[in-house]
Amino acid sequence: MWKTFNSALTTAIKAQNNLLPVNGLLYQQARTTFVLKRKHPAQLHKAGCSPKKFRNKHYIYELVKDTNIELQPDIDVILTSVVEGLGNTGDTVSVRPTIAYQKLLLPGLAVYANPENREKYKDIAETTTEVKYSTPSAAYTVKTLSRVLISVVMNKDVPWTLKPWHVKASFRKCGYAVPEYAIELPATPIVGPNMELENKEFAVTVTINKQEKVNVRCRIHHWSTDPIDRLPFIPNFWDNPSEPIIPEQKSVLDTIPPKVARNKSQ
Amino acid sequence: MASKVLRTFGKFQHATCLEKGPAALLPESYKKFYREWKLTTPTAVHYTPEDGRWKRNEVTGEVSPVQNIPIPVFFPKESDDQLWGGEGVVQGFQQRSHLSRRVPHFWIPMLKRSVVYSEVLDKYISVVVTDRALRLINAHYGFDHYILKTPACDLQSLLAVSLKRKILQDLQNGCPSYAERPDKQKDVLDQYKKYLDAYTPEEIEWYGYSLAQAVSKFKVQQEKEKEESTVPFKQIFRAQLIEKLKAASLDESNNQMKELEEGNSATSWLSKINPFSKKQET
Structure with a gap:
């Protein structure tokens, strides 16, 4: 009798202090812990009396679940x-x-x-006054593209004028799928083959998702189908300093951070 | 006395720790908190309580009552300055196979150090927590909501209940930590002031102390009150003396004034005298 009265009192105290509804969050959250079960259930006691004294076997527990290793929802x-x-x-x-x-x-x-x-x-x-990116990963793409140096490989024998599809192919070789309409070349046309342009820099503007604009550093490299005519191989050509092809672009190129090798120990 | 007999249905009850010793003198608001903290059955954490009042044995069809007897859990003293979210240490045995002897085992919660942020106090607190505590914080949408919504028996640790008192006191004082940002202060107050309705100011003052802390706090309060109410004899006698001196000096000055008046009115007094009048009969 006393026990039932006490339990009713307990519920009343809880209801008074707890502003949550009784079937609220708190009662679903019996997890992230060891949940145990008696191997031998405790003896039944008379209604209103206190539980009977435990015997040793009542302290043998079995693990029902360990909620620390359960996958929790997002x-x-x-x-x-x-x-x-x-x-x-x-x-x-x-x-x-x-x-x-x-x-x-x-x-x-x-x-x-x-x-x-x-x-x-x-x-x-x-x-909000903060910038809005077109997609969650757009900021990463801007960061990555401003870090790379694209080698635009052009023909040494056949005359050409640089077009977006040349740059697109160079991007593809470096592992970036850039559509042609997203590439904006400098206003001054770059015409070749011209050995003065060899290993010189220019900047193209890439538009990501028709919204974010990023300047990408590119270098012209001449290449011939005839192995004899090919230019000698320069290892780590990106480490060598270079000059802009178009003098007006110098300020733009200065703002782009230089290419940094990821694994290079400083 | 009669009310106690009625309450206990005539059954003899041993005096609890709140009814005997120094704790018996403590105010009722502390006793209320203590009952909520230590004498209330907490939410089932380490076992799954069965629903319903009766259950039927599947095989025999026998009906028996459902009695959820909690698994004994103990809280080491280290848990008092950490946040375990109601978890504790379970001491018992494992029987790993039916032929082997039972083996003692302690089921101990996994602890890690993390940070909790209290919006009302505007403070980041580095504490040792369990996963369950963090999950409860997330489920209640914030540390303050978790602390304020959960009854003391489920918070369990002394740190948590004392933080609850601090938060409630801050809410009572109108969030002094946001004094420089009135907009934010109003926002926070609007969000949390609903929790103040459940407590009176005295209950908040006495919330979240351990029994020993409460007793020492009560002692300090009593001594302070006593000091204020008792006045030393030195002060009383000094005051009396000053009164007396003041009265004496007043008399003296009155006498002097009279003399002066008399001196001034000497001519009028002389003029009034008629030496030829008859002697006054009394």
Whole structure:
């Protein structure tokens, strides 16, 4: 009797202090821990009395589940600033709980996507003054392209004028799929073959997703089908200093960071 | 006394730790917190409670009552300055095969150091936590909501309940940590002030202390009150003396004033005298 009364009191105390509904979050969250079960269930006791004294066998437990090694579901967060590789300000993204907590919520780059925050940050995307990237990975692409040096290989024997498709092919050789309409060449035409242009630099503007613009450093290299006519091989040609083909582009080229080898020990 | 008999249905009850010793003098608001913290059955963490009141044995069809007897858990003293989210240490045995002898085993929560951010205090706190604590924080959408929504029996650690008191006190004082940013201050207050409704100011003052801390706090308070109420005899006598001196000096000055008046009115007094009048009869 006393026991039932006590348990009722317990529920009352909990209900009073707990502003959550009884079937709320707290009661679903009995996880991330060892959940055990008695191998020999405890003896039944009379209603209203305290449980019977445990015997040694009642302390033998079996593991039902260890929730530390269970896969936890992703959690939703609203970004309050641009996060490279994830999204723009105001985007609701679903990420792994550890990443969300350590990389986004603690540094203040995001907030929990609860109903109040959804309402509060409803129009943050329109009011923000931060840059908006076309896709989450666009920022990475801009960074990568501004770091590379493209060798534009042109014919040494047949006359040519540099066209976007030449640059497109050079990009493809380096592993970048760039469409022709995204490449903007300098206004001054580059005509060859001209050995004065050999190993000299120019900059092309690449437009990513018709939005982000990035200047990419390129170098002209002459190449012949006849092995005798070919220029001697220069190892690590990107380490050698070079001059701009078009003097007006010098300022642009100076702003692009020089190519840095990833594995080079400084 | 009669009410206690009614409450316990006439059954003899041993005095609890709140009814005897120095704790018996503590205010009711602390006792309320202590009951919520230590004398309430916490949420089932290390076992799965069965639903319903009765269950039927599948094989025999026998009906028996459902009695969820909790698995004994203990909380080492280290857990008092960490956040375990209701987890504890389970001491017991494993029987690895039915032929072998049972082996003692401790099921200990996995601990790691992490950071929690309290929006009300505007502070990052480096603490040792369990995965369950972090998950509960995420499930409640923030550390403050978790601490404020969860009853003390489920918070368990002294650190958590004392943080709860600090947060509640800050909310009471209108978030002084955001004094320079009034907009943010108003935002935070609007978000969290609903939690203040569950407590009176005295309950907040006495929330989140261990029994020993509460007793020493109470002692300090009592001594302070006593000091304030008792006045040393030295001060009383000094005051009396000053009163007396003041009265004496007043009398003296009054006398002097009279004399002066008398001196001034000597001519009028002389003029009033008629030496030829008859002697006044009394």
